Amino acid sequence: MRLRIQLTGWERRRLTLTDTPRPDCPRCEGEGGHAYDYGDHEGEYAGTEWDPCACWDETRRWILLRLPRIPRRRRGVRDPWSNEPPF
Template sequence: MIRLRIKVTYCPRRALALSDTPHPDCPDCRGEGGIAHDYGDHTGEYAGTHWEPCPCWTQWAVTLLPLPRLSRWLRQRRRDADPWAPGGYSDEPPF
């Protein structure tokens, strides 16, 4: 059974994509979509993690809609600045 969701992808460009999700009640992966196996080098030290995908999930995505790039003005605009204050700062005392 396929459990679809819409997500935003960023590579190679921002887009809306339709993808499958792991089964939330899977006894093997517990809804994570895969099983992580830690491994070590010849001295026994941690060397990395190998991720084995679970069969309850297929890793595919279909691009639905490419999203437009934000203009430079919108990307550089400060989100916390007061747009009605002169120069972004207010000279009135807080109440």
């Protein structure tokens, strides 16, 4: 198992310990899987599929620390067309 710390989440940010693909894997060459494009019945691009490799488990992750939400500083209303500097 090759672990790394990753910042995850959009609204509720957290530090997560995740597994990574084996860098010397002969099947995926360290990519973690294979991506391939496919088309619809007319031959046009319809999307990309992802087949994960057996050397890596995408679902293996542990939440280490939930990060507090820091409120944004509110700025006063400023006229965007003003020539005055913001200070």
